[in-house]
Amino acid sequence: MLAVDTCLIAVYTLCIYVPKLEDLVQVYFELEMAEKEEDNLLETVGLPTRLLFRDIKEATRNFHVSIGEGGSGAIFKGMIRDGTVVAVKQIKGQPSRETEFMTELRVIASLQHIKLVRLLGYCLTRRGDRYLIYPFYENGSLDAWLFAGEEKRRLLTWRLRYQIAIDVAKALKYMHYDCLHMILHRDVKPANILLNGEFQALVSDFGISKLVGRYESSVRTKAKGTFTYMSPEVVTHGAISIKSDVYSYGMVLMELVAGRRNNQPGTYGENQQRYTYFLKIAREKLVEGKLIEVADKTLVRSGEVTEEELAIVVKVALWCIQDRPEQRPIMTDIVEMLQKRRSVDLPPRSPIQILSLFHRC
Template sequence: MRAEATSSDGQPLFIRLAASDVSQLSAHAGRSSSSSRVVALSISIPLSVAVLSCLFIGAWFIHRRRRRLLEKFVKDGTPTSLSTFTYKEMKIATNNFAQKLGKGAFGSVFKGILPNKTLVAVKRLEVSAQAEKQFRAEISTIGNINHVNLVRLRGFCVDGSERMLVYEFMQNGSLNNFLSRRSKEADKVLDWNTRFGIALGTAKGLLYLHEECRDRIIHCDIKPENILLDADFSPKVADFGLAKLVGRDFSRVLTTTRGTRGYLAPEWLTGVPITVKVDVYSFGMTLLEIISGRRNIDYRVQESQYYFPTWAAIQIQKGNTIGIVDERIADKADIEEVRRAVVVSILCIQEDENGRPSMAQVVQILEGKSEGNVAKYERRLQALIDDHCVY
């Protein structure tokens, strides 16, 4: 048999070989190829096992780290149902915190999307002792409760100095955006039906906090900024950073002043132990804003020198109840629902906390199942008109 090869000068070189020699060469080449595959497998298999082992061990350490973080918070009453996230996961979810939804006293809120395509709102807190305190308060309160009119906490992030809270996303933002005439949503006027639904839903959320969940919870900061609206404008009470848990065996708790000017009940200023009635007062002030489309924190309305509730009381005494309704929707408002809402708001903002209704009574009045205390209502109206006071 003749075999062809190439000489050193590039010319073909023919060599005559016996058939038996060619067979031996082919067998040798086959053995070399097999040997190479064996060597490759002997290297790749252990390497793959090592890589997989490293990945497994890394995942196990991450899981253990998260569990330790969770166990640390569980000691403070944190539910194990909450998800824990890393800073890297939150950075990816928020596209490096690109879309800011709002800013509060202790941090900013960003829009995010989880790997399962769920939209979330991520509150990234500042690094401070007060922010840490609010972070823990939020987890220990709203993390343990579930109600259609309370914002849902999905999880949190504790990673180095980073503290973040992950909430369900509320498409329409806060009620404040629709009441402040300087906001970007100012041209989107809420009709009366929507406003009344927001008032009733908020009242039901507070009723749950005060009377129906395991521990009585005083929110301490009810105001339009802390009432969020979903795609259907259903309200959800949010921001539990100032909330106070009260055991069922107690009705009062001593605490430092919390809340926002314009919504603070008078007892906050006296330093006495507070009750759930501070939320009732704040709700009453918020309800007046919902009805009128005006912010009470400005204290004076354009056409009057009086304190906001005083101005409202004067309109009511004149028989002009519909006059305190936002003029942009007054002609389409349900006068009976307006009357009920006004009765509730005036009863709620009484100076004497014992005279204020409970949230259960508030819900009943709004739903038309109770008339409320008419005598107290009339006395409070007269007191507002006589005092012309500013709290």
């Protein structure tokens, strides 16, 4: 009888504790990984908080509210224990993404700028999934406003758009010149520009960023990013530099003016004449002094936008997207141009390569 009782107790104990084995294994894994990560990241300044997986599940209510997809995984809304509302970016466990995760962790942890998204914490799991925890920005990404219907675009006034252009330029200037290492973002686009409650812009998503030597003019690597924002030299032979970020930034400027994607056809004028590429029509109208005809109609109706400021932004954009990298300005000069502390000349010609590249889209 004693043997039976002992057996029953053993079975009962297993029933209680076996479901917890998974959690115990995860905790052991996290403790082991914590030591390894500390060794790997000793050189990183401002290392963010390392969270346990159970904290992530609790914060997101078991990944209940999905708020979108990033370049490498789903993004969930949550709340951590101190009451901070957060966005949790999941990076699925794939060997090829391990380097990507560590890149983003190292890059963001070393960045200290008001116009860059701040990393609050991170988590590693034994299954290989990784999580990055950021502040939640209630107005989401720029593309959700810029490429929306007229009602939402109307709220994105010219004053806001102009300030967004300056904010992003300052963030990239910091990455290129004011960090310990030069950092190339490599995927500058509206989806990676977040807006806080006051519509102030912050640059995000550093998953494919690259740290390069301060005196390296260009680095060859596999082309990554979003095709329609890639410079010709990145598309054709994978040559990345600060000038490839400048190019992508110029494409964003054009979309801020147009309120549409650069490869999306549109119309202008009283007769609703059609154009295929905004990049081409923008330069033509710039020369004619009629940029107001092709600007986002919600801006024109507001009466807030001026031909002078449209010309500044479009000139800067056209310089940024010149075919030859050496013709493009640096972010330091771009900030001064947009702040009207430096004059902007008319670019020599319309970019040619980009128009042919758009035919592939």
